[in-house]
Amino acid sequence: MSASFTSSLPTMASLKRGLIIEPDDDQELIQPSKLPTIAEAGTGRPIRPLGQNISATNASSTRRLGIGPPPLTKPRPPALSGPPPSITTRAPRATSAPPKSSAPRSISQPVSLTRSAGVRTVSGPQKIIFSGIAAHDFRFQTSHSQTQVRSIPSSRTAEDARLAAEMDAERTKVAALQAEHLTRAHELATARTQETSQRRELISQNDELEALRKWHARELLELEEDARRHEDELRDVSADLAATREHLERExxxxxxLKExxxxxxxxxxxxQSQNSAMHEQLAALRAANDGTAETVSTLRLDxxxxxRRVDELEVEAREAEMVRRRLHNMVQELKGNIRVFxxxxxxxxxxxxxxxxxxxxxxxxxxMAFxxxxxxxxxxxxxxxxxxxGQERKEAWNFSFDRVFEPQCTQEEVFEEISQLAQSCTDGYNVCIFAYGQTGSGKSFTMEGxxxxxTVGMISRAVDQVFQVTEELKRKGWEYTLEGQFLEIYNETINDLLGKGEFDKKKHEIKHEKGSTRVTDVVVQQLGSPAxxxxxxxxxxxxRTVAATLMNERSSRSHSVFTLRICGTNTHxxxxCEGALNLVDLAGSERLNASxxxxxxxxxxxxxxxxxSLSALGDVIAALGEKSEKSDKHIPYRNSKLTYLLQNSLSGNSKTLMFLNLSPLAAHLNESLCSLRFATKVNNTQIGTAKKQIKSTS
Incomplete structure (x- = not known):
């Protein structure tokens, strides 16, 4: 048995080294065809050398974090004991057949012999020559050796499973350590932020404390100075008191x-003596009283x-100052222009x-829109x-300039502040016309009626309040005023009386122009006593008033409304x-048929x-007025509509006219806004002459 083992040992070592090739770090392990591949975590991928790649990965990740246990070492299989197994040599699987040659193969590789789970492994440098005879000898090994060879995959599988479990545990620890590291880093950053904010608060509080200390020190110095001053005053008072007491004692x-x-x-x-002195005293008192009475009477007469005389002079100065004020006020209004556009x-x-x-x-x-x-x-x-x-992007911009532009956030009070001086001109005997122009839904009725x-009170109510306030102030200067008002609408080129009690279209109203004033027949004129x-x-x-719903406005004004306030003042001195009129006009909205x-x-x-x-006729009148400044014989088509004929005196130079252009902020109404702006620019460039003051004399 030992001889067989000795003779087969080089052959087994050579065969094992030929079948099992040690891989690099990034190369997968190649298994012999007879041994089944062992997959990691149930996948079909071949295993990697656990002792190198896994431990290297753990070591690198641990070194990056700076924490964790020391790197794992490569486990060594146990030494092989017992008789050497008989391994049947078989060439590795390849893509092409090896060259046929009867010459023996010489393989020189290190071969080691160790035992792992009852399996022997040969290691160490050996040089084995395979021949036909050697291959024949391997086929006749004992069955015990073959059994041990078959047990090699199962033992390696168990060892690999144990190593995989250990590596999974190590990976879990590393992941936990990484998470804990991130948590600690986040907590550290939060702590640093809190520390920085606390330091800033501490510095701010220290500055406040230092300021308070300085303030208290100054207060203390002032109090000490006051105390010293009070002490000096007390000493002076005490000295005066002592001197007074001495003087009193002498007296x-x-x-x-004297009594003695x-x-x-x-x-x-x-x-x-007492009787004589009493008589002299009485006589002197009577003479003094007589002289004083005479002097008082003469002084009172002179006063x-x-x-x-002073009252007469002041009254004359007040009247003259009022005339100067009116003249200067209207000069300022004329310098601003008798037709202005807001x-x-x-x-x-x-x-x-x-x-x-x-x-x-x-x-x-x-x-x-930009301002x-x-x-x-x-x-x-x-x-x-x-x-x-x-497909090119095209940008267009239009710049317009007027006497005043109100942005969306402007209030009704801010708007009226600009026109309050025009309301003042009514009491001075001038005709004033303020009309709102714009497309449907642009805010005309809100501006005028509020x-x-x-x-949110509108311009009509505010202007009336201003007129009543001015008339009350002028009463002290000898002026007495009477006010009356009328309210008309122009609907489908027909004048309707909004203050009348009957139905519309029952009376035919006609417009009369007489000596710079405009009258409408058969309308209700109310005497006005208060703003309420x-x-x-x-x-x-x-x-x-006639309103209706359109696509552009749920409650669109379908007519032009004209509120007229007539003022007549008399100076008793x-x-x-003087007679003046204030016309406040809310025009119907301009709109397109398709859009509305x-x-x-x-x-x-x-x-x-x-x-x-009617709005087109108004534009024609404005255009004709602009051409008349160049050609004096130009005809002005006032009679083309009831609106222009009613406003003839307001547009012919006998009035101070203000046009309110109302605009919508919506992008869908941009074209209508541009049309309104161009029309307002034409109005703003029009010259209508100088307004004339309506003055009459009682003589």
Whole structure:
């Protein structure tokens, strides 16, 4: 048996080294065809040398983290004991057959002989020559050796499973250590952040404490200074008190001596002297009283005459100052221009965007509007981006300039502040016209009529309050005013009285122009005594005004409304009489038939056509006025519509006119906004001459 083992030992070692090739770190182990491959974790991949790759991986990951147990060592199989197994040599599996040769093969490789789970392994450098005879000898090995060879895969499988379990445990530990390391790093960063914030707070508190200490030190010094000053004052008062007491003591002694001297005189002499002195005293008192009374009477007379002269002078100065104020005020208004244009962009409403809470949807719905003039607020810039037919991006920008531009966040109070001086001109005897222009849904009615709260009151109510306030102030200067108002609408080129009690279209109203003033026949004119009465009339008129729903506005004004406030003032001192009128116009919204959906309804179609016709006539009048400044004989087509004919005096140079251009902020209304801006620019460039003051004399 030993001889057989000795003779077969080189052959077995050579065969084993030929069948099992040690792999590199990144090379998979090649198994002989007779031995089954052992997969890792149930996969079909061949195993890797556990002692090298796994331990190297753990070691590298542990070294990167700086934590964990020392690297694993490569387990060594137990030494092989017992008789050497008889291994049948078989060539490794290859893609092509080996060359046929009867010459013996010589393989020189290290061969080791160890025992692992009852299996012998031969190791050590050997040189084995295979021949036909040697191969024949291997076929006749004992059955015991063959049994041991078959047990080699099972033992290696158990060893590999144990090593895989250990490596899984090591990987779990490494993963846990990595997670703990990340947690500790995060906690360390948080602690450092907290420490930094606490240090900053501590520094801030130390600065505050130092400031408080300095403040307390200054307070203490001031208190000490006050205490020293009080002590000095106390010493001075004490010295004065001592001197006063000494003086009082001397006076007491003198009084006692005088009393003793008087007591020594006879009672008669004392009584006579006392009676004589009493008579002299009475006589002197009467003379002094008489002289004082005479002087008082003469002084009062002089003061009364001077006061009367001063009152007369002040009244004259006040009247002259009032005339100068009016002249200067209207000079300022004329320098600003007798026709001015204000532009106002309304804010985005919740009804404009279906998803009002979605900020992206709100921003997408807004047009690109900019207000570059942050100081004077006179410019507005619109821009848009479109794609040309060739696919190139095209950007366009339009810049407009007006007398004042109000951004969406401006309040009603801020808007009225700019026009309050025009309301002042009405009491000075000038005609003033303020009208709102813009597309449907741009905020015209809100600007002119306002809302229900005090902050949202419109221009009509605010202008009336301003007029009443000015008339009350001028009463002290001799002016007495009477105010009356009327409220009309122009619907389908027909004038309706909104303050009347009857039905519309029952009376035919005609427009009359007489000496710079405009009158409409058969309309209700109400005497106005207070702003509250005006607000009640406005509420009645709004209920009778014609409105309807369109695609662009749920409650669109389908008519032009004109509120007229006439003011007549008389000065009781000078006899001067002045008449003025304030026209506040809310124009119907300009709109397109396709956009508003009015073309589907005959009544809405007719309304829209008349509205656009009257607005077009207004544009023609503005254009003609602009050409008249160059050609004096240019005809102005006021009679083309009832609206322009009613506003003839407001557009012919006998009035101070203000146009409110209302704009929508929506990108869908960009084209309509551009049309309105171009029209307003044409109005702003128009010259209508100088307004004339309406003054009458009682003589």
């Amino acid at each position: 007491r002694k003198a009084t006692e001596s 001297a008087l007591a020594q005189k006879s009672a008669t002499q004392i009584s006579l 009364l005459e001077a006061a009367r 532009a106002r962009v309304r804010p985005l409403l919740s009804s404009d965007v279906p998803g009002a809470d979605d900020e992206k949807a709100r921003m997408a719905a807004l047009a690109n 570059p003039d942050s100081r004077d607020h006179r410019e507005i810039v619109l821009s848009s981006t479109s794609e040309s037919a060739t 809302g229900s709260t005090k902050e 009465q005006v607000r009640s009339l406005l509420a009645v008129a709004n209920k009778r 000078t006899g001067q009489v 959906g009015a073309g589907k309804d005959k009544e809405r179609l007719r309304e829209t056509q008349n509205i656009n016709k």
